[in-house]
Amino acid sequence: MLHTLNVTFLSDFVPLFLQQLQSPTLGFLVGGIVVAALGSQLAIPDSIYKFISFFLLMKIGLTGGIAIRNSNPSEIFLPALAAVLIGIAIVFIARYTLGQLPGIKVTDALATGGLFGAVSGSTLAAVLPQLDSAKIPYEAWTAALYPFMDIPALVTAIVVASVYLSKKTGNASENVEIWPIIKESVQSSAVTSLLLGVALGILTKPEPVYESFFNPLFRGFLAILMIIMGMEAAQRMNELRKVAQWFAIYAFISPIVHGFLAFGLGLIIHKLTGFSIGGAVVLAVIAASSSDISGPPTLRAGIPSANPSAYIGASTAIGTPVAIAICIPLFIGIAEVLLGR
Amino acid sequence: MSQQIWKLVIVAEEILSKKLIKLIKAAGATGYTVNAAGGEGSRNVRSTGEPSVSHTLANVKIEVLTGTRELADTITREIEAKYYADFSIITYIYQVEALRDHKF
Numbered sequence: 400m401l402h403t404l405n406v407t408f409l410s411d412f413v414p415l416f417l418q419q420l421q422s423p424t425l426g427f428l429v430g431g432i433v434v435a436a437l438g439s440q441l442a443i444p445d446s447i448y449k450f451i452s453f454f455l456l457m458k459i460g461l462t463g464g465i466a467i468r469n470s471n472p473s474e475i476f477l478p479a480l481a482a483v484l485i486g487i488a489i490v491f492i493a494r495y496t497l498g499q500l501p502g503i504k505v506t507d508a509l510a511t512g513g514l515f516g517a518v519s520g521s522t523l524a525a526v527l528p529q530l531d532s533a534k535i536p537y538e539a540w541t542a543a544l545y546p547f548m549d550i551p552a553l554v555t556a557i558v559v560a561s562v563y564l565s566k567k568t569g570n571a572s573e574n575v576e577i578w579p580i581i582k583e584s585v586q587s588s589a590v591t592s593l594l595l596g597v598a599l600g601i602l603t604k605p606e607p608v609y610e611s612f613f614n615p616l617f618r619g620f621l622a623i624l625m626i627i628m629g630m631e632a633a634q635r636m637n638e639l640r641k642v643a644q645w646f647a648i649y650a651f652i653s654p655i656v657h658g659f660l661a662f663g664l665g666l667i668i669h670k671l672t673g674f675s676i677g678g679a680v681v682l683a684v685i686a687a688s689s690s691d692i693s694g695p696p697t698l699r700a701g702i703p704s705a706n707p708s709a710y711i712g713a714s715t716a717i718g719t720p721v722a723i724a725i726c727i728p729l730f731i732g733i734a735e736v737l738l739g740r
Numbered sequence: 741m742s743q744q745i746w747k748l749v750i751v752a753e754e755i756l757s758k759k760l761i762k763l764i765k766a767a768g769a770t771g772y773t774v775n776a777a778g779g780e781g782s783r784n785v786r787s788t789g790e791p792s793v794s795h796t797l798a799n800v801k802i803e804v805l806t807g808t809r810e811l812a813d814t815i816t817r818e819i820e821a822k823y824y825a826d827f828s829i830i831t832y833i834y835q836v837e838a839l840r841d842h843k844f
Contacts (some may be wrong), residue, residue, distance in 0.1 A: 703825075
């Protein structure tokens with residue numbers, strides 16, 4: 400019985416998964432990886448990257464804000480709580496898996512866990528249009544879950560690393576101040592763009608600019624961002640080669656594990672409150688993603704003794720491509736099977 | 741008339757630039773110049789190569805002109821104590837001639 404169920408699940412799931420792999424998002428990502436790996440001179444200026452990240456997060460924020468204006472704010476409570484718990488859990492998972500491996504410094508493992516618990520704006524931007532294309536409904540405010548996972552993960556990583564270091568050196572007097580870390584996370588360009596969009600969506604009526612500017616350009620800018628992420632991944636591969644290969648293995652497996660953890664919690668909330676399955680996919684992809692914009696500088700300043708080549712290499716070279724190329728099609732495919740398509 | 745002054749050069753990770761500037765001003769320097777920098781050192785290749793998703797791996801070169809060697813040494817000592825252990829950072833100093841001597 401279970402065997403037949405598995406076979407039906409797989410026979411439903413595999414074609415849906417393969418179909419997702421042909422999405423433009425993934426195509427542009429792979430294109431970026433290939434041109435950079437071939438040593439192309441193609442360069443997309445940093446300022447364009449920054450503008451596109453701002454644009455995409457602003458649009459996602461506006462969508463979320465407009466949705467919150469038209470919905471019951473109490474609905475967001477359980478998913479937000481789940482996001483906070485997952486963000487914290489990911490750091491401890493890294494501490495007690497990656498951090499226990501031979502030759503891995505605990506601070507490097509904590510910084511890596513912090514970055515993988517934090518959220519990637521580009522991955523978030525990639526999953527939403529793919530849910531739209533697959534016609535899977537989700538609450539538009541789910542994008543607003545971003546800071547609820549991002550900030551607790553960064554704070555936990557930095558606090559646990561400081562506690563670990565002060566125990567190791569026997570210097571217990573150094574207290575970690577949590578507030579500056581939260582402040583720095585909220586002030587980061589990614590979270591600011593998103594929260595500004597949410598605020599404008601709730602407090603103003605941005606529909607005219609939203610319909611004529613932000614919405615039509617979204618997919619095109621996303622495609623360019625995917626090329627940039629691909630090129631960045633190929634370049635960071637060199638740095639990742641300099642650190643222990645455990646980081647590469649962790650970076651490959653952990654997005655999938657974190658995604659399933661969050662998807663499971665999302666499904667429980669679905670049973671309890673009617674949170675949509677599409678919303679559970681967004682939660683899963685947010686958990687699978689690893690920060691590329693705001694996380695690295697916060698961690699570099701917060702855990703200076705951790706090796707940035709390890710955590711940035713793991714996140715940008717492997718974590719983000721795995722989240723976009725494997726986790727998004729995977730969870731959309733599972734959602735379609737669960738929705739009985 | 742020109743005057744002999746000191747030029748302290750600090751090449752460091754960009755994420756330190758605000759903190760370094762604060763330190764430099766607190767030590768009493770009257771000004772500084774910041775440039776983007778790239779290159780290779782003992783820790784890693786660190787370039788300003790684009791595209792760069794996070795500025796964590798970018799570098800800056802900060803130049804400070806000081807009228808006395810003592811001021812330059814004070815700044816260097818403070819930087820050494822705070823950042824040498826964990827960050828990619830290098831400092832060097834040379835004597836230069838200032839053409840507007842009244843400024844220093």
